[in-house]
Amino acid sequence: MTSEHAVRELAEALLASPTVRLGDDVEPAWRDTLASWAHANGLELTRDAATLAITTRPAHAVGASWVHSPFAGVEHLAPALADQVLLTRTTGTMPHRIAEYVLAWVFAERWQTARYVADSATATWDPSDPPAPRARDGAVVIGTGAMGRAIARTLAVVGHRVTGLSRSGHPDDAFDVVLPLAEMHRTPALDGPGADVLVLALPHTPQTAGLITPELLRAFDGVHLLNIGRGSAIRTDTLLDAIATGHVRHATLDVTEEEPLGASSPLWRRPEITVTPHVSGLTLSSDVVAGLDAALKAIRAGVRPASAVALDRGY
Incomplete structure (x- = not known):
């Protein structure tokens, strides 16, 4: 998803179906925080296909127009998503x-x-x-x-x-x-x-x-x-x-x-x-929320989020 028109279509989809799915891979300790973020932004949690999926697994992203990775790495998601899907990722304080x-x-x-x-x-x-x-x-x-x-x-x-x-x-x-x-x-x-x-x-x-x-x-x-x-x-x-x-x-x-x-x-x-055991860039729940906030604000303004991933490059 690269064009402003596509981003506007996503903003309209979020208005028509303001739904969020948390993948089973989302850290248990983060789930309440992310649920609160969704509620504060007028988005409804669902176990079914949703407009926004927060996950690292393609199986949990089926049907989503926007997928947000709670981590920086997107090597499993990027190759599996259709071109029209917006993929964003978390960097935050990492x-x-x-x-x-x-x-x-x-x-x-x-x-x-x-x-x-x-x-x-x-x-x-x-x-x-x-x-x-x-x-x-x-x-x-x-x-x-x-x-x-x-x-x-x-x-x-x-x-x-x-x-x-x-x-x-x-x-x-x-x-x-x-x-x-x-x-x-x-x-x-x-x-x-x-x-x-x-x-x-x-x-x-x-x-x-x-x-x-x-x-x-x-x-x-x-x-x-x-x-x-x-x-x-x-x-x-x-x-x-x-x-x-x-x-x-x-x-x-x-x-x-x-x-x-x-x-x-x-x-x-x-x-x-x-x-060292892959500890240099541990992700915080506050990083995930900040990344989602920034991306949602950009989408609602019709602007491609800064955290968007080029699916063909994988970053």
């Missing part, structure tokens, strides 16, 4: 929290906090090999959406010059420079050897699966890689090879190809890898 996560782990790795925590637990005073000053100030963020922009701004505050990579390569004031993904293998343009931090902030789409290739990582020299987008962007064997060859000195992974990550995964057994 970009800020993800940027905090990235900054926390960039500092944790640079300042060797794991080593000092271990020394403290064993009453070990070892001032040898202290953290060295940062030798490189480059950072590369692949994915320049809301998450990538928040990360870029946060890294810039602590002195990084930040290069963004995106599908279009359009300039964005959150970055020092933005390059198109088509140039990601061009080492001179990317300036990989000057980068100390590489952040993956990509959604899952057919185009981003396996996008981070061995060829790309060979452009870097001992970079700290952090993945806060989707685990499918980089294959496990690609990452392990990059660590073995020194192109990646450490990897902090909030997302992995397999989730939950099985105990037999080799990712657990490498000291150069830190795994």
Whole structure:
């Protein structure tokens, strides 16, 4: 759904049938909050097909003209919806929290906090090999959406010059420079050897699966890689090879190809890898309500919501 005419038709549909369906996948703790939001906006909850479906599952979106994902990821919804359906998603305060996560782990790795925590637990005073000053100030963020922009701004505050990579390569004031993904293998343009931090902030789409290739990582020299987008962007064997060859000195992974990550995964057994259980961007019920409020206000004004997803791109 792209045209203003289509958005106006949706606004009329909401007037004619002001109904909302909460998918069974909606967090139980959120259901009362969302029911209150619906009531406050003149919308009636139903278990049947509704004009608005709040869900992450296509089966719960059947018959809806507007589908709202309570989370940022829409990889299951976008390919399944008809072109005339409006799909919106929740971001809310998530970009800020993800940027905090990235900054926390960039500092944790640079300042060797794991080593000092271990020394403290064993009453070990070892001032040898202290953290060295940062030798490189480059950072590369692949994915320049809301998450990538928040990360870029946060890294810039602590002195990084930040290069963004995106599908279009359009300039964005959150970055020092933005390059198109088509140039990601061009080492001179990317300036990989000057980068100390590489952040993956990509959604899952057919185009981003396996996008981070061995060829790309060979452009870097001992970079700290952090993945806060989707685990499918980089294959496990690609990452392990990059660590073995020194192109990646450490990897902090909030997302992995397999989730939950099985105990037999080799990712657990490498000291150069830190795994966290997909916690960097937890969604709050207030984020969902704020996203719905903004989208509904835009629809009633005949304007495409800022949170709308391009179904053909998946974000």
